[in-house]
Amino acid sequence: MRVTKPLLFLLLPTCLLLGSFACRAVAPDSENGEPRQQVKYIGCSGTMVFHTTDCRYREIIKPENRVEFFSLEEALGADYRPCKVCKPGGN
Numbered sequence: 001m002r003v004t005k006p007l008l009f010l011l012l013p014t015c016l017l018l019g020s021f022a023c024r025a026v027a028p029d030s031e032n033g034e035p036r037q038q039v040k041y042i043g044c045s046g047t048m049v050f051h052t053t054d055c056r057y058r059e060i061i062k063p064e065n066r067v068e069f070f071s072l073e074e075a076l077g078a079d080y081r082p083c084k085v086c087k088p089g090g091n
């Protein structure tokens with residue numbers, strides 16, 4: 001029993017160190033990735049309506065119905081209708 005205690009003290013900082021290294025290895029990856037296209041509109045595949053990214057109605061879209069568009073043309077081309085509240089596209 002006397003032997004295991006110092007061992008634990010040695011192992012614990014090692015685990016913590018490894019953990020923070022793992023975090024560091026993962027974090028830049030998500031930031032460093034290719035400069036992704038900005039999502040401009042959020043569509044709902046259930047209602048076939050799309051919204052601006054700051055429309056309050058986009059929050060009620062279920063994650064499984066959520067569709068992301070990078071341009072107005074893309075949304076319209078996919079047969080989505082602009083939301084009447086946030087009016088994507090400006091009219």
Ligand SMILES: [Zn+2]
Nearest residue numbers: 051055083086
């Ligand atoms: Zn909307």
